[in-house]
Amino acid sequence: MIYRKEDMGLQAMADWLSTSYGLIELVIAGLCVLAGMWVSRKVFQRWFTGQPERLEHFLPYVGYRMVLPLSAQVLVVLCSVIWVLVLGHRAHVLQVISAMLFWMTVIRVLAALLRQALPRGRFEQRTEQMVAMLCWMAFVAWAGNLDDYVLDGLQSITFRVGKTQLDLLMVLTALLWISVIVLGALSLSRAIEKRLMQLSELDENLRLVLAKLTRTLLVVSAVLIALPVLGIDLTVLSVFGGAVGVGLGLGLQKIASNYISGFIILLDRSIRIGDRLMIDNRVGYVSKITSRYVVLKGLDGSEALVPNDTLIANTVINQSYSDKKIWTSISVTVAYDTDLDMALGLLRGIARHPRIAVDPAPNAYLVNFGDSSITLELGYWVLDPENGFLGLKSELLLAIWRCFKENGITMPYPQREVRIVNAREPVVDSD
Template sequence: MLFVREEMDFDVVLQALQTGPGLTQLLLGVLCLLLGVFAARQAFRRWFQHHPERYDRFIPYTAFRLVLPLVSLFSMLFCIMGWMLVLHTRPHLLPLFTAMLFWLGVIRLFSAVMRQALPQGKFERNSEHFIATVLWLGFVSWAIGFDEVMLDWLQSVSFSVGKTHLDLLTILNAMLWVSIIVVVALWISRVIEARVMGLKHMDLSLRIVFAKMARTLLIVVAVLIALPVVGIDLTVLSVFGGAVGVGLGFGLQKIASNYVSGFIILLDRSIRIGDRLMVDNRVGYVTRITSRYVVLKSADGSEALVPNDALISNTVINQSYSDKAMWISLPIQVDYATDLEQALAVLREAAVHPRVPTDPAPAAFVTAFADSGINLELGIWVKDPENGFMGLKSEIYLAIWRRFKELGIEIPYPQRDVRIVSEVAGALPGRGGQA
């Protein structure tokens, strides 16, 4: 009863469903399945609705997963016995439904045990349900012989690529194996990337290069291994290789240039994560380097995707290439009656700040004798320019303002002297003295 493949195939199932007894058995099977669904819903309401913490316990959760197949299975066995007692014949479809329900329970039990055995977070409940459903549908297709019908149809859809004959089954088989091998390769690349990125003594750019090269190499090797496994000759790739070469020559050369430029940038370490760049009058910090572009994040939070080719072919100002500290100046004007030595000392005193290094120390200068006052300038180095300059400037200017008010130093505003000269009659040359 549990293995019905030898006496049941897809054609027999289709013929049985075209008869009255077959449709009756199908209806009984559906009713038993609905009874199992109803029992599972009632069990969920009683066990978990008011106690959701039980859903993560092994025994209550496993028992709940078995309610549907067990209730449906025992209902189906009762229907089989009733059928044989009333009609004195053996049903054809009900044993098939019984086997399906039995293996549904086995698969659900196995998946629940696997989820409980693996570490928490490695095998989630959604993944468990998906895998159990796929395994059960695979068993159902095998039990009724639908797999042979599907395989025959896939093999019938065929075509040729050069001298190689391909069918849909081969392509799907290749896609499956390629997916499995590529997933394994990506998992290995993630392990390698985690190990490489953990090497703190190595430069960050080199670590990124090695991680990306390992991932690319593993994917290429995975595809080259998967294709011969499914029986596809690697010479088939020569056709696609020629098409890719033509595409690179005409439409994809810019993309290829960006990829090559990305590896050059990472290898020569001219641009690194955290560098402050000026590209086309846009200033920002490098937050990410990919094989195609560099992410430049400005102070306002906007991010620009700069192609790697532009960073190689154009002039780029790296303001933190050798040292990330930056020099900024704060201009200020004082009155002509000011003691300049005292004012310069105030500027240097106001520059004492945790973000301003003492070596080199802040410097104050007299820059010009302007119309309304004397121009001074305070120059400082900022240790962490990535935190911005607006707040730092505000704090220093406030400190200068407070000290100027204490010392009576005035900050002038524009002044103009207007002199009015009246003309005396007869005093102008070329005129007579007549009134």
């Protein structure tokens, strides 16, 4: 179907909607849109109900978003053909609705590309809404024959940058091209990153390095492609490179240090995702490694952003560098009349737990002879420290309590005997 501007003006639409044929076309177009909505709902129920994670991938998401406009447009085009062949009239209203559906398809593809390129969050949602609004404004301006006036107005606003005279239309066109090329590079880099992270045969740190290098190279290549398209000489990059060098020397060296340190950490594999680190008396697990910082998630759920150069320049205790098992112990006290051999054996038996390592096996020790009790200690290696220690410790203490009660082993509490020396007799008042 060929869309002509003269058939889509606001005045032409008003004229056609004032006739009975125009109203019939509008009703037919509305039924086609409702049918498209029905098809879209059926597709969602068939492919995405119970599996919403499919929408997180680019191709299923953009495919689902295109079902409504494409299916409705197919029906509108078929109705337009039937309208022309049967009645012999031109389908003006159906042609406008078809153009709107086509533009909706374009907008949804652009929104999907933005969703792929930008990180999830409010910024991505607002950017998607803003782009959709601008696209619809451009369509209304085109359909209403207002685009020529807008372009002439933008060209009339001129200014000079040195010896070069620019107008607002050139600036907006340059920004549009740069945005499209850079967003395309970011979308491609995110798709490549997802594919790389699924390659389980590669080391996780190597996958992260390749993903970050791919993103950096694609963004740099996008800028190098965009500049010649806009007519900007690449020799200006020499001046920009000198400015960046001065900036690195004056205040950006910390950023450069963190960036380079991030690649060093990933390449030497000293720190990996899931490692348990102790940094400045803070213990947590590495949940994310970026080019500037490492996210350390504490046992209480809080997350600390540790700069990469801190991990390079300072001493970091990696409690899971070669083995993620963590040793811990529980202290208990027993009375002096306790059979210690039996108590130690009971402690070893209690430590048989799915979360406790068999090799090295748990063991029990006699630690100290106290004032009123003997201190024993049960030591064991935890296989999954990322799941915490409090629940396991509670289960073991309850098992020790029950087992000791069944075998007549008492846990004494401190006892003190107080004697009053040279106590005086109470004075009795004779009155």
